[in-house]
Amino acid sequence: MEPIVQITTSEAETTCLGTRIGSCLKAGDVVLLTGDLGAGKTHFTGGIARSMGISDYITSPTFTVVNEYEGGSLPLIHFDIYRLGSYDELFEIGFEDYLERGGVCVIEWADLIPEIEEQAARIFKVDIRRMDDVSPTQREITIVLPEGERL
Numbered sequence: 633m634e635p636i637v638q639i640t641t642s643e644a645e646t647t648c649l650g651t652r653i654g655s656c657l658k659a660g661d662v663v664l665l666t667g668d669l670g671a672g673k674t675h676f677t678g679g680i681a682r683s684m685g686i687s688d689y690i691t692s693p694t695f696t697v698v699n700e701y702e703g704g705s706l707p708l709i710h711f712d713i714y715r716l717g718s719y720d721e722l723f724e725i726g727f728e729d730y731l732e733r734g735g736v737c738v739i740e741w742a743d744l745i746p747e748i749e750e751q752a753a754r755i756f757k758v759d760i761r762r763m764d765d766v767s768p769t770q771r772e773i774t775i776v777l778p779e780g781e782r783l
């Protein structure tokens with residue numbers, strides 16, 4: 633699939649793009665989020681949550697690694713693997729069980745553990761880059777949808 637490239641110029645626009653991806657997601661899907669520190673991965677995840685009817689304020693589970701949100705149209709399982717060193721560590725916290733829970737898994741810093749891709753059935757890739765040379769609030773967001781999916 634051809635990547636889709638979108639520019640956002642505010643936190644709200646990035647959240648809004650998250651809601652658009654969120655509305656494509658089905659049980660078992662995985663969203664791999666990559667990009668710079670402070671790029672907007674967590675706000676994008678907030679948009680996904682909103683599209684599922686989850687009203688919690690989403691924060692990065694940097695220290696806890698994983699947060700679960702119930703009460704939406706699907707369970708949302710939000711990972712931040714910044715502090716993990718290997719796939720084994722992710723496995724230890726039950727990653728493969730989470731994948732089978734019938735929810736959506738969103739993984740910040742997914743590129744740090746490439747083995748993740750082999751485990752997921754349907755993958756959405758979202759890469760968010762800061763464009764500080766243009767503006768402190770501009771971001772370039774590159775999205776690769778799974779085969780057959782449209783935005």
Ligand SMILES: Nc1ncnc2c1ncn2[C@@H]1O[C@H](COP(=O)(O)OP(=O)(O)OP(=O)(O)O)[C@@H](O)[C@H]1O
Nearest residue numbers: 640641642643646669670671672673674675769771
């Ligand atoms: N266009 C934009 N899109 C998203 N966030 C923006 C944008 N412009 C400014 N921001 C700000 O950038 C920050 C993004 O924070 P966020 O926690 O979502 O990033 P992150 O990629 O999850 O960070 P981390 O790498 O620490 O997990 C917020 O403070 C937000 O207000």
Ligand SMILES: [Mg+2]
Nearest residue numbers: 673674692740
């Ligand atoms: Mg984050």
